[in-house]
Amino acid sequence: MIKVAPSILSADFVNFERDIKMVEKNGADLLHVDIMDGMFVPNMSFGWTTVAAIRPITNLFLDVHMMVQNPERYVDQFAKAGADLIGVHVEATSHIHRALQMIHNDGVKAEVVINPGTPVSQIEPLLPFVDQVLVMTVNPGFGGQKFLPQMIEKIQLLDDLKKDKGYDFDIEIDGGVNDKTVVDCYKAGATVAVAGSFVYGADDPAAAIASIHNATR
């Protein structure tokens, strides 16, 4: 069964506490926190002060996705704020290995993220060092976009590399994920599914989370 990470980008920003506790009570396995800087992506969300405010109100694992140019400038702040995992985009820095090292030095799990236009070959040298790879299944920056099925091949390739070389990382998918699109991703090797609008836009978010779990049993 895949793990479900509701994305609070689709939550009600003035009711974060209510919306986070609601998914925690209703089967979420972790919480996905999208950080957008208005440069790497054309949108802004929030920063580490929000992560620090969220930390004491939930026991959920905080999966922080930095859509930030030169993320090494800020990883220490997000680690101090209480992130359990920090994801950095390979496209956002010339110093991706250093950024991952910094995250580990802060005692936090490290994730490398790839955009739809980036091949797996670009992150192959990093695979021995990461705890998670995030395969974006939409172009980052906005919730509510349509899933790109072409990304399934990348998930399969990562899973093959993982098995062939004995690597130990989770494969996360993010963008347009629902109880239908998740199925082939899970079969290809995805282990964590981010879901924003499918969970927070549902009349019954608990049923939405359960439907992703059930589709991958």
Ligand SMILES: O=C(CO)[C@@H](O)[C@H](O)COP(=O)(O)O
């Ligand atoms: O990183 C992002 C968007 O850039 C995501 O985490 C979105 O929040 C996913 O939203 P849905 O596609 O599930 O609505």
